[in-house]
Amino acid sequence: MKSGTVLLQLLLGLLVLCKGQEESGDDELCDNFTDLNLSHCFMGTSLYVRLLLYTRSNLDCGREVNHHNLSSQPLFNLSRPTTFVIHGYRPTGAPPIWIDHLVHLLAEQEDMNIIVMDWNKGAANLNYFTAVTYTREAANNLTGFILTMEEEGASLSSVHLIGVSLGAHLAGFVGANLQGKIGRITGLDPAGPMFTSATADERLDPTDAMFVDVLHTDMNSFGLNGAHGHIDFYANGGADQPGCPKTIFAGKSYFVCDHQRSVFLYLCALNGTCSLSAQPCSSYSDFLDGRCLTCEAFKPAPCPLLGYDLNQWRETLLRLGQTKVFFSTTATLPYRKxxxxxxxxxxxxxxxxxxxxxxxxxxxxxxxxxxxxxxxxxxxxxxxxxxxxxxxxxxxxxxxxxxxxxxxxxxxxxxxxxxxxxxxxxxxxxxxxxxxxxxxxxxxxxxxxxxxxxxxxx
Structure with missing residues (x-):
């Protein structure tokens, strides 16, 4: 009876190992996002950057890419566009819950290399200011990798950086290092603390890429106020989000709900279940007053939609300069009003x-x-x-x-x-x-x- 139990445990162990392997039968294990805990955060972490590659052939199994030897990872095809996903501050050290979902949804948009920039060692500190100081060093690290990609034949215009919170500014620093030659940066509620008085070269701004789009959901707390892209989307005015707690008695959710909503709105937009149309307007109050209910400047295209494909509005936005667009949402999926x-x-x-x-x-x-x-x-x-x-x-x-x-x-x-x-x-x-x-x-x-x-x- 005991030997049968041991055999069952061995079989279960093998199943766990096999679950992380590629369908092709490769015995190599997956490279997973760094998983830390509160003890690491209390002690503090030093910056260490890992780049995890996902493609349509290995969506459930990341492969770490060597910073200096791209040929060591055969799945990395430089003829495809490359999207980098950059997380922000990680006060608990746990992996972001949205990473896998975002990777899968990006792969549905087009055939691309998706690289998750794992700088959890560095972002995981109870001292937020320490994490902020690491963003420059992490940006220099990623800049060097992208330059190596260019040397190997990749086009900078085919590079897209998606940065969340503090990761949005990190993406901006990379873009500035590359003199704004990368194709696109998407900032999901760029971090506000320590950036509210920053100059353009100290935060994300429109000159950091050929095209910069930004989504705001928490400007009065953890997000950054103002306009910082060629197009800035303001969900419910960019501050308080419906369904989020209004009192501190709700615990952690009171602090993070508005800020995290930017990621969930973007995921929903990528998934196609949320058609979040936004109106160009000078202010949220004018939008609510019904003063900005036409999108004449974009015709024959409709009003801009939050999401991955902004090509039909891009030329107009670059001509118009910085454009603010506003939309309202419900508290739950599919968010659209x-x-x-x-x-x-x-x-x-x-x-x-x-x-x-x-x-x-x-x-x-x-x-x-x-x-x-x-x-x-x-x-x-x-x-x-x-x-x-x-x-x-x-x-x-x-x-x-x-x-x-x-x-x-x-x-x-x-x-x-x-x-x-x-x-x-x-x-x-x-x-x-x-x-x-x-x-x-x-x-x-x-x-x-x-x-x-x-x-x-x-």
């Missing part, structure tokens, strides 16, 4: 200040938009434009409910006459415009109506 431009004309005898609530109904289902980021001024003949964003996409709108909430609870309820209202679907231009004319409302009470076909004069 459905937006309508709402144009309405009201007539009321007395000046009223209000927020506005809109429900769209399809059968028994409905979805609601609360446009309450500010008070809207409604007077005798007021034309108001709103951006209404809904969590659910209801395809056939049968009824619409509107409530103009003035907060009046003690005085008489004043009448408000809605002369006309028009709903324009922004992400679904193939859908019809929805209109209604001449509706008598009472403040703070819902009115429900069926939308009608819009007339041409609207």
């Amino acid at each position: 459905l937006s309508y431009r709402v144009d309405m004309v009201t007539w009321n005898q007395y000046l009223r200040w209000s927020v506005i609530y809109i429900k769209l109904h399809s059968g028994k289902n409905f979805t609601e938009a609360r446009i309450d980021h500010k008070l809207f001024r409604l007077e005798q003949y007021t034309s108001t434009r709103l951006l209404a964003q809904f969590n659910d996409d209801l395809q056939s709108i049968q009824k619409i409910t509107l409530r103009i909430n003035t907060g009046n609870v003690i005085g008489p309820r004043y009448k408000i006459r809605l002369l006309r209202i028009r709903f324009t679907p922004l992400e679904r231009p193939e859908r019809p415009l929805l209109c209604r004319f001449d509706i008598m409302m009472e403040e703070n009470r819902e009115v429900t109506f069926r939308p009608l076909p819009c007339n041409s004069h609207l």
